Amino acid sequence: MTEERLTRRLVIRLCVVVVAMFGFGFALVPIYDVMCEAFGINGKTAGVYEGQQAVDEQRQVRVQFLATNAADMVWEFGPQADEVVVHPGDSTQMLFVAYNPTDKPMTAQAIPSVAPSKAAAYFHKTECFCFTQQVLQPGERIEMPVRFIVDRDLPADVRHLTLAYTLFDVTARKPPVAQVTLTRAAP
DSSP, rough: HHHHHHHHHHHHHHHHHHHHHEEEEEEEEHHHHHHHHHTTTOOOOOBBBOOOOOOTTOOOEEEEEEEEEOOOOEEEEEESSSSEOTTTTTTEEEEEEOOOSSSSOOEEEEEEEEEEEGGGGGGEEEEEGGGSOEEEHHHHHHEEEEEEEETTSSTTTEEEEEEEEEEOTTTTSSSSOOOOOOOOOOE
């Protein structure tokens, strides 16, 4: 083969590899989601739940709450109680409190996880402050509810769940809306 022909084959092979890598990059997100769901890893919660269940009064599950600030997050953040005991199928609410001690508006996003990971599919949030970003003005304190249901189908060997939130400062990605006082000039 001539050198020109070898070069052309190499360029075609490299182009095929680039296209394959690009396609694989797009396929990674759905593959990751399927793997997490199949193996119950990553502690992803089951998301918004809109169904109703009969309450299992014969069984109790202890739900522990943890709150952590990510690096560089200065807010005070935590649950009103460390844990609650619930009956599977019963709707429960816990309040988390956040306080912005700085002199500037800040925006935060909470990321939840559930442990043990095999129980994450049975933990349904019906309302959560983690669904939206939270904006607090300087010195502002807010109570943020999370309403949840522990599914009746939770495996019997799981008697303790931990719902953990990590709070991230996302102010740089989405500038907060500052409170503005309008004054009118005299005519």
